[in-house]
Amino acid sequence: MSVSKQTPAFDCEHCTESFDRGFDRQYCSEECFFREKGAGVLTQIERDHRFCYSCFREIRTIDKPSSDWIEKAESHIQAAMEAGAELVSADQSYSSDFGGVKVHSELDYTPVSGGKRRIHAQAVIGHQYPTEHTLKTTEGWACQCGNTNHRHHEQAIVDSDVESVITFLYFALQQLHREGHISQSPTRSELFEGLREHWKDWEYAVGRCLHK
16 A cells, blocks of 8 residues: 655745744744744835844944825925915816815916926925944945945954944844834844854844744
């Protein structure tokens, strides 16, 4: 009597290995679960230009525009009129509502320097300010650790002061949690425990400190 070999039912979303029994239906192990979650958060930090991705120091702060400013700026008509443009109409007829007045007209940008340029309010980040970790160079702002590209992860920088890197990584995770960018609160002891288990495996350590 022949026995058929059962095909694994799932593929791990992190390592892509097939498995029958794992951590859950998405991950073959708890380690893969932690690494996948940690990788996502590290990508957030990499894309957040406030942080250096080598040492995780905060190298700039952002003063975001007010909701009132965004609301006004989203209307290119209102923004242009505040800058000196005028509403002109060829036929003097009005068909749409603007500020309580029915208007059907063209916007004359002639008095506005710079010509026609619509403000995309949602793309405006705000005013940026350096921090105590910012190094100003001829090419712009850099990090005091020596990293000139905030998205670059330089292993030599990490190796030169690992303890500081761990500390600033934890601070960055705390800040992202306070701001609502990540829902889980980081646990410092689990961050260190994760690194003790897998030295310099940042994905594993971050995932563990957020989900253990």
